């Protein structure tokens with residue numbers, strides 16, 4: 001970087017924004033710029049003109065006004081996890097909430113108020129200090145806001161529903177700079193409709209008592225053993241009471257032998273519940289790390305390196321996990337002849353089915369599982385093959401897809417056509433979301449997301 005170069009016209013104008021913001025405004029001339037423009041997915045490499053690190057709602061309003069005045073596109077950054085890389089753009093302005101991470105807990109009312117840039121690590125640390133919890137994501141560096149606005153599936157989904165089912169209040173700064181408190185209709189849209197309506201500077205959640213869980217991971221190896229373990233997993237969660245959530249990850253080892261990682265999270269009273277005994281049964285178990293632990297330890301079992309790997313994810317919600325689909329997944333997981341990444345299977349049994357579907361925009365709570373082909377790799381040379389693997393695996397699952405085959409908005413890539421975003425909600429909900437979009441962001445300023453264009 002030539003630090004003696006004459007500042008560009010935009011750099012000079014950015015001093016006006018700096019004068020208004022309580023937080024810093026970073027450009028390529030700043031040392032932190034390169035770290036600040038990186039998200040979780042190393043496949044996304046973009047260079048914004050500036051990154052406005054907001055510390056209060058007024059900063060967000062000032063950033064929107066600056067972008068409008070200078071005809072800059074905006075991107076909104078929470079935890080930086082979205083696999084599509086929606087939080088960063090070339091040449092525009094990033095509204096970065098990573099400095100707004102406070103989480104306040106009202107023990108008596110069992111409500112947490114989280115600032116718009118908090119991560120699950122911030123949230124769980126604050127709520128667990130009070131022996132309370134809300135169902136969130138399984139990786140601590142994921143943003144609370146981004147995850148909630150797309151639904152939210154994790155280790156406590158069966159017990160307490162989707163994350164957005166526990167969202168009870170929100171404060172937003174709209175693209176015109178207004179600070180609004182969400183009414184019932186906007187809350188409906190925020191429960192699944194993503195970052196389309198404004199920047200959430202605060203979100204409020206219902207909390208539940210929880211201290212310890214029985215959790216961790218079981219690992220099975222070998223094609224037959226993994227096939228049997230997947231069938232057992234399907235049958236156990238179908239019959240399970242809602243005190244057991246469970247996700248599984250299908251992958252291969254270096255010898256391209258199938259591996260299944262089973263991650264139960266049990267919160268009931270029994271010392272040795274039948275469901276866990278059944279999940280453990282069968283051949284091929286080579287690691288048993290399931291036992292009593294704190295919820296904070298449970299939240300670390302899927303910790304992942306940030307800004308290291310390249311990712312391309314695609315998938316479907318499915319009605320069921322029949323033997324034929326399990327066989328398709330087993331064929332696909334070895335198809336590349338090396339580790340392609342993984343297939344994540346999240347069960348939606350239990351509490352999501354008990355929530356009145358009319359309370360939120362999410363269109364998938366009736367599905368049995370969310371099955372996601374998560375291509376993960378290191379070298380740019382493998383980009384095309386890895387992307388093809390993910391697309392091909394998702395295509396092979398289509399016969400079992402739930403609804404219009406829209407997949408999970410939180411895992412979608414930026415190349416999804418609008419029909420697939422529409423399909424994720426269904427026509428009626430999509431049109432209602434479009435009406436909300438017209439009310440809160442009529443010029444579609446917030447379009448770097450799974451976009452809902454104004455009606």
Ligand SMILES: Cc1cc2nc3c(=O)[nH]c(=O)nc-3n(C[C@H](O)[C@H](O)[C@H](O)COP(=O)(O)OP(=O)(O)OC[C@H]3O[C@@H](n4cnc5c(N)ncnc54)[C@H](O)[C@@H]3O)c2cc1C
Pocket residue numbers: 039040075076077078079080081082083085086087097116117136137138139141142143144145146147148149150151152153154194195196198199200201304410411448449
């Ligand atoms: C390693 C990993 C693990 C994950 N685990 C889970 C999981 O367990 N369960 C699950 O359901 N999902 C999970 N996800 C998906 C995750 O929920 C989405 O990618 C989500 O968009 C991430 O939010 P973020 O704030 O971290 O991302 P960012 O990339 O910062 O933001 C993504 C988008 O969310 C919106 N957004 C973020 N913050 C705000 C805000 N304050 N106001 C308005 N809009 C905002 C914006 O549209 C933004 O473009 C995971 C993703 C990764 C990479």
